[in-house]
Amino acid sequence: MRHLRYIAAIGETDAFGLKRSIQERAIGITGLEGAFTAPGVALFAQGGRRAPLAHDAGLVLGRIHRRAGAMPCVAAFSPDETDAVLATRGQSIIDMFWGDFLAFVVADGSVTVIRPPFSDLPCLHLERGGLHVLASDLALLKTCLQTRISPNWDAIALHLMTSGLRQERTCVEGVSELLGGSRLTLTNSAMSIEPCWSPWHAAGKRDRRSSEDLADMLWKVARTSVAAQIEDLDHVAVMLSGGLDSSFLAALVAATGTRMTCVNIGSNDPAGDERHFATAVATALAAPYKEVGRDLAEVDVTKSLAKGQPRPLARSFAQASRIARQSLAASLGAQAILDGGGGDNLFCAMQSVVPVADRLLMEGLGTGALRTAAEIAELTEASLFTVLGRAFRRAWFRPAGYRWPIETTFVTTQATERAGPPCHRWLKAPHGALPGSAGHIGFMIAVENLLESFDGDIAEWSPLIAMPIVECALAIPTWRWFERGNNRAIARRALARHVPEHVAWRRGKGSPDGFVAQVFETNRSVLRDLLLDGALAAEGILDKAAAERVLSGNGPVRSHEHGQLLKVADVEAWVRTL
Structure with missing residues (x-):
């Protein structure tokens, strides 16, 4: 969400004075300010961009870009654009724009809230005393509603079973999420949620051009989309592992002319050491290159970076990498940290x-x-x-x-x-x-969960997962992604024009599994106490016998089970933050 927070109270009636209470706490306690008011709507926000609709018809929070041309960031909607928004109940916002935003549209006695797909600006919502309350994070809901937050155990069990398959129901009791590509409409008498975007529309186009033309198209769309996201930044840190996705992103950023420093998080495990590929990319792009190591001591398996989030998505082993890149980026004076997250999924690996x-x-x-x-x-x-x-x-x-x-x-x-x-x-x-x-x-x-933002001094995000790039990739027939015994071939073709061919067409792939195993081995006793005497076990969700079997194992960790059990520990740590 890049440091944008908001809370909104929506409803014509307020018999219990809750709207005034929310306003007082939002402004007096959390430091938010009034962002938009209309009959039945009170919206408070802090940070980020805001683009008002004409005729006082609403407000868009966050970064919203026009699809046409250079995809500039929108500062305000023209009367004609606003008329189109009102005539289509906000559908034109999805059809003509993209970005990390949330749109509030007021017309004809109703309030419509639109969230685009693959946006990292969350929209949590619940109903209290006849009011519908929407917010960017749990902390605001807790503070402004003076309410307790409790876990939804059935949702947590499903989260564990499905690796976090995202649904409207969150892992917090009574709190739902407006998912990306959805539209929420509120009137005095009803609430409805309906889809306003589907990946199947893009997938159904099945672009039949040659592989070379598809590579051209993918590169152009990706370059324009990434340029739009960093248009107001002078210096960015690009996480460069040396794999295809991070190399593709680094080449895109280089093509925009934005100053960047490539950052590689090194590994002592040969399976995760890709530094020779990363240095080859940085050299080809004439970009400064830095290496930083992970400190195992920085990992606390009892701590969750997902505190304040509606789902336990943060991974404990990632704490060390996050601390390392935040520290280095700060020392470089970088304004953002970019990574190629989701590239495997996007490029059909x-x-x-x-x-x-x-x-x-x-x-x-x-x-x-x-x-x-x-x-x-x-x-x-x-x-x-x-x-x-x-x-x-x-x-x-x-x-x-x-x-x-x-x-x-x-x-x-x-x-x-x-x-x-x-x-x-x-x-x-x-x-x-x-x-x-x-x-x-x-x-x-699966990519939806990679977009979850966690608090940090320097904003971090994955620019490849932008709506225009996603639509472009989905329109490419799946068989076009395979060539020379490799997957992701269209992206490789595009990248090979900018970096050495042995990097673009490499088959190997680095893995953090060695570091994850170290985290597990180092914390066996801590994990035992955390899990076997924890809330998941008490609620009958954790299979204690299965956990005990893995925790009591002798010798080196050899199976995927240690990683799965660490995921369970991440959920346990998150539950304890509520």
């Missing part, structure tokens, strides 16, 4: 037969499908016969929809039953959908 299934469904069994099958066979080290057989079955003998993975290793059977099945507004595939597109969209659902 699949290792699956679904791209072959897509091509079979669209073109039949011909040279194109065989070529894609050969690429997938090389990528996954499977035989061509195996890939084709699985692709045939995927294309014609299974529904197109993506099945969200479920992890129940440390969740009790009773908690699993209480939590219910996973669901998400984008998981339902429309008629005629391709399974590969469903998988790509499933990847983008």
Whole structure:
């Protein structure tokens, strides 16, 4: 949310004086100021940008960009733009603009709140005494409503099972979230929420241009989108691991002309050490390059950086990296820290037969499908016969929809039953959908959690996950992303024009698994106390026997279970912040 906070009270009646109470606390305690008032609306905010609609018809909080041209940041809406917003109940804001914003539109006795997809400006909401209260974070709700916040245990169990699949229900009792790509409408008598954007629209376009033309298009859209996000910054720190996604971002920032310093967080584990790739990229881009190490002592598994957030998304092992990059960026005088987070998902880093299934469904069994099958066979080290057989079955003998993975290793059977099945507004595939597109969209659902912002002196975000870039990537047929035995091929083609080819087309990928294992080994006894005597165990959510088995294991950590158990510990630490 880049240091923007807000709270809004919406409702014509206020029998209990709650609106006045919210105003007094928002201004007197939290330091917010009045940002917009209208019949039935009181909005208070601090920091960030604001773009008013004409005719006093509303206000947009945050950064909002026009889609056309250089995608400039909007300072105010013209009368014609405002008329279009009112005529479409705000739909034109989604169709003609993008960014990290929240729009409040007042017309005809109703209030419409619009949140675009992939925005890092949250919108939590609840109902109190006939008023609807919206806020950027839990701390504001607690302070301005003088209310206690308690965990929603069923939602927490589902969060653990689904790696945080994002739904309207949060992990806090009574608090919901207006999800990205949704519109909330409030009248005196009713509240309704409906979608105003869907990734399926972009995926259905299936751009048929050549791979070279698609690479050109992706680069141009990404460059313009990233330039728009950093247009008012003089110096940024770009986290550069040396992998494809961070290298792609660094090349984009270099192309904008913005001053940048490339920062690599080093690793003593060979599996996570990519410094030779990172230095090659920085040299090619003529950018200053710095390395910084992670300090294991900076990790406190009993602490959650997600305090004040509606879901336990922060990872304890990331604390050391965050402290290191915040400290270095401050010493450099950087105004923002940018990373390539979500690039794997955006650029379709699949290792699956679904791209072959897509091509079979669209073109039949011909040279194109065989070529894609050969690429997938090389990528996954499977035989061509195996890939084709699985692709045939995927294309014609299974529904197109993506099945969200479920992890129940440390969740009790009773908690699993209480939590219910996973669901998400984008998981339902429309008629005629391709399974590969469903998988790509499933990847983008996971990206929603990467956008969660945590407090810090220097703003951090992932510029690749911007609506124009997402729409561009989803429109590329899945099979186009595979070439030379690699996935993410369209992005590689674009990047290879700016950095050494051995970086753009590298197959290996660094991993933080070694550091995660160190965190686990160092904190075994702390984790034992935290988990076995914790709230999750007391609520019957944690399978204590399964946790005990992993915590009591002798010898080095070798399986993925230590990482899964650390996720459970992250949730336990978050619950204790409420």
